[in-house]
Amino acid sequence: SQQGEEDPQALSIQEGENATMNCSYKTSINNLQWYRQNSGRGLVHLILIRSNEREKHSGRLRVTLDTSKKSSSLLITASRAADTASYFCATVLYGAMDSNYQLIWGAGTKLIIKP
Amino acid sequence: KAGVTQTPRYLIKTRGQQVTLSCSPISGHRSVSWYQQTPGQGLQFLFEYFSETQRNKGNFPGRFSGRQFSNSRSEMNVSTLELGDSALYLCASSLSTLGSYNEQFFGPGTRLTVL
Numbered sequence: 214s215q216q217g218e219e220d221p222q223a224l225s226i227q228e229g230e231n232a233t234m235n236c237s238y239k240t241s242i243n244n245l246q247w248y249r250q251n252s253g254r255g256l257v258h259l260i261l262i263r264s265n266e267r268e269k270h271s272g273r274l275r276v277t278l279d280t281s282k283k284s285s286s287l288l289i290t291a292s293r294a295a296d297t298a299s300y301f302c303a304t305v306l307y308g309a310m311d312s313n314y315q316l317i318w319g320a321g322t323k324l325i326i327k328p
Numbered sequence: 329k330a331g332v333t334q335t336p337r338y339l340i341k342t343r344g345q346q347v348t349l350s351c352s353p354i355s356g357h358r359s360v361s362w363y364q365q366t367p368g369q370g371l372q373f374l375f376e377y378f379s380e381t382q383r384n385k386g387n388f389p390g391r392f393s394g395r396q397f398s399n400s401r402s403e404m405n406v407s408t409l410e411l412g413d414s415a416l417y418l419c420a421s422s423l424s425t426l427g428s429y430n431e432q433f434f435g436p437g438t439r440l441t442v443l
Contacts, residue, residue, distance in 0.1 A: 315385075
């Protein structure tokens, strides 16, 4: 089963509007990462937020993390056509030993920005 | 700095064959991870190499294997191909000694089609 699940699965907004997508996860995490994937630039790291952080900003991106609710949200302000992409959250899942871990990905939110 | 490169970009094989995919990480990156991406299962972690050692492994059958060379270049091999192995295979490198625990840089992927 997936550690992270994004919501909504798809989102279509007008250029200039804000876009918010959410990610829920199941187990305790050390950090949560957001990535973007589009056909032009492939999969690109956007932002990493650690479990002891509540909010992080990077340009037009704002990420929040609520460890009590096991959820994170990604806000893109003043959206542009170039923001059209799929957005994924990813969290580290530990195995039986702390040295064994893997990055678990959500199914993604497909964001379409209409001109 | 050159990004992560993957070869070949496209590959068509038939069931039962084997395939080898190659990944060259960003110069200086010693951590290389491999992922499989399909419409049905999304992004799934295959394995991670660091300094020529497999450090982590996902839940894939033994038909999927990999290795890393002293120059950090990595290869993954899939033997006895099945139709379900058709996917985009992504390689990612990281400067961090903790690999996928932190920011990763992805290559464009190899699109494998099994007929």
